[in-house]
Amino acid sequence: MTTTTAPLPASVAAPGLWQRARRHRSFVLGGVLTLLLVLAAAVSLVWTPHSPVDVAMDQRLLPPGPVHWLGTDPYGRDVASLLLVGARASIVVGVVAVGIGLVVGVAFGLLAAARRGWTEELLMRLADFGFAFPAILSAIMLTAVFGPGMVIAIVAIGLYNVPTFARIARASANAVWAREYVLAAQACGRGAWSITWVHVLPNIASVLIVQATIRFAIAILAEAALSYLGLGTQPPQPSWGRMLAEAQTLMFQAPLLAVFPGVAIALAVLGLNLLGDGLRDLLDPRLARRR
Numbered sequence: 001m002t003t004t005t006a007p008l009p010a011s012v013a014a015p016g017l018w019q020r021a022r023r024h025r026s027f028v029l030g031g032v033l034t035l036l037l038v039l040a041a042a043v044s045l046v047w048t049p050h051s052p053v054d055v056a057m058d059q060r061l062l063p064p065g066p067v068h069w070l071g072t073d074p075y076g077r078d079v080a081s082l083l084l085v086g087a088r089a090s091i092v093v094g095v096v097a098v099g100i101g102l103v104v105g106v107a108f109g110l111l112a113a114a115r116r117g118w119t120e121e122l123l124m125r126l127a128d129f130g131f132a133f134p135a136i137l138s139a140i141m142l143t144a145v146f147g148p149g150m151v152i153a154i155v156a157i158g159l160y161n162v163p164t165f166a167r168i169a170r171a172s173a174n175a176v177w178a179r180e181y182v183l184a185a186q187a188c189g190r191g192a193w194s195i196t197w198v199h200v201l202p203n204i205a206s207v208l209i210v211q212a213t214i215r216f217a218i219a220i221l222a223e224a225a226l227s228y229l230g231l232g233t234q235p236p237q238p239s240w241g242r243m244l245a246e247a248q249t250l251m252f253q254a255p256l257l258a259v260f261p262g263v264a265i266a267l268a269v270l271g272l273n274l275l276g277d278g279l280r281d282l283l284d285p286r287l288a289r290r291r
Contacts, residue, residue, distance in 0.1 A: 031275055034275050061250070064256070090223055097155075097157035097161060098216050100155075101165050104162045104165075105168075110173055123166065124170065126163075133159070139152055153226045157222045210283065213272055244262060
């Protein structure tokens with residue numbers, strides 16, 4: 001006599017991505033912190049408590065209060081407004097810089113994996129050469145030629161991201177090229193670019209998404225560092241890094257001026273790193289089966 005077992009409901013047998021995401025603490029916390037960053041930038045487009053650029057020397061270095069929630073800086077500007085607009089600058093630099101690295105780097109990586117031979121060797125040696133120029137060094141060289149500014153920071157951070165994405169895309173694509181279904185597609189006469197677009201890129205997309213999230217956090221740190229050194233976002237555009245630079249001479253007189261942008265940078269980077277770790281766990285089938 002044979003017995004049959006009733007199939008488990010889909011929600012019990014194989015919980016979906018959303019159900020697993022809600023139970024993943026890193027993903028939830030990272031998503032909340034990242035959402036707060038995006039909301040701060042979005043709100044600054046339409047509203048700030050005070051003008052972030054108006055100077056009022058008679059109101060300089062005021063403590064937090066009902067009028068100025070987080071106090072004022074050495075120029076009498078509202079710190080809360082500066083933080084909101086600074087979030088916008090961080091997001092713009094991060095998105096564009098990571099976008100440059102993602103598009104150019106992934107294109108190089110996919111090309112290297114598809115062509116192999118001397119093409120792969122040449123592109124990977126160029127990537128190794130790119131690792132010799134970190135974002136700060138690239139910004140210094142570009143600033144010497146074109147002058148400081150947000151565009152210079154974006155270009156410098158974007159160029160810094162290209163080798164990383166190229167190597168990750170190439171390594172992930174090589175693993176996909178060795179799969180049986182890709183070999184079968186080659187046997188059926190499919191071209192290299194068709195296989196890359198149909199089979200390779202969709203199968204490495206999750207790895208690239210996770211890496212882009214992590215590089216976004218690094219881009220925010222790099223933008224703050226460049227602005228702190230005077231190479232990034234220039235006045236009157238607010239920047240978290242420049243807020244730190246302006247507060248360093250007032251550490252004993254008004255220490256909160258350094259605390260607020262420092263905490264904002266730390267929370268933004270922490271949120272994006274936690275979000276990236278959560279996405280890695282959720283999108284990796286091997287890790288997903290353990291949860």
